[in-house]
Amino acid sequence: MRINRDKCVGCGRCVSYCPVGAIQFFQDEQNPKKKKSKIDEDECVECGVCFRANVCKPQAIYLPEIMWPRVVRRAFSDPMVEHKETGVPGRGTEELKTNEITGRFKRGSWGMAVELGRPGVGARLKELELIAMALAEKGVVFEPQNPVTHLFEDVKTGKLKPEVRNEKVLSAIIEFVVRPEQLEPVLQVLKEMAGKVESVFSVDLITHPEEEEKGPALKIVKKMGFPVYPNGKVNLGLGRVLNK
């Protein structure tokens, strides 16, 4: 995102809309009595919130044409942009949402997601790489339909394409399936990574309802010291195959 300096009237209304605080309100060098808004391009994640907020009367905020690798920022931060590899807008996949049809998560294994930058912080992709490489060492196989997987230079090691490593996004998700014997080592890796990343990450676990509370997955999770929120997502199972 950019702000046209000549059009900006210095009202500052856009500043608070930026989720990552990338809009600066500074004293205009050309007219020290006035202030102007400016976007810190290195911090901007190209989410489009400031533009869509429609608070800039002179329409000084605009969406510039952006090229690779910066375009990655918009693809992961602006849900209106659909990833061409997955056909899903936003950062993830259909995951549990359509599982009653796709059968992606089968009994005897559990789905997992690690979401970098959430909640409300944002992250550089090099931090995602740090976690992905550590997970790959534990034999984790990354979900092929997840847009992050398309950014790996080597999908087996979790190494990213070098040019995207410093790109900042609102959040990006590593998705994978774990076998029961993998869950504990994977959670151990995540505990270790918690002390190494500059940003934050949220962790998800997908299971079948009978696993709840008494199931082995949650027992391992609790043993490893991870919290389990009392709220979460429930697939109602109302989907069916309709394409002919």
Add this chain to the structure above:
Amino acid sequence: MTHSLHRTGDTESLKKDFPMLTHVARGYNDIGAGERLKQMAQIARKYTDLHFGDCKVGNKFMMPPEEIMEKHTVGWQVVFKNKKSLIACMKELKEKNIGISVVVSGLFDEVFECCQKAGITPPLIEFALGVHGNKDKIWPPEILDFVTMCGHGLVSGHLVRKMVEDIKKKKITIKKASIELAKPCLCGIFNPDRAAKLLKKMTRF
């Protein structure tokens, strides 16, 4: 993935907060899904008008809901503030059997109770296992409760603080502030009713 997961807040507040989303399965029921999604959205909107959106199109604060419904391709989202309307909606969606997947988020005990009353047996669930890493960077809990209502992270903590300040200065009403906070949430799972209650709590002198 996960955008309706990880909502924070106290139990009483979360008891009045149930995002619902629909999603097509690519290769299985995506052909001609627009009309089916529209039928399902019309059902859901009979039971809740708090928020509504389709992140590929926009939300009800950006354009009329009828316009959004004409453009569905992948799915839509709404949010409920009570179990009664959620159960009624679940029942009708089950009866109409339109065939697109539906997910409801919320306190598990509450959602399971609604499922049971609607005659639904959920096949899969997703747990949130907390936030990890440099937690000094996250917003304090009273701000996080707003920020996490938009799973894509589009609702700024700075805007929450600005709204609180503006309410205290009587520049904006609580209702208008709650809608201003709901606007950036493109998909429509931010709950303005819950936001208004939280704002009221934060601005009580």
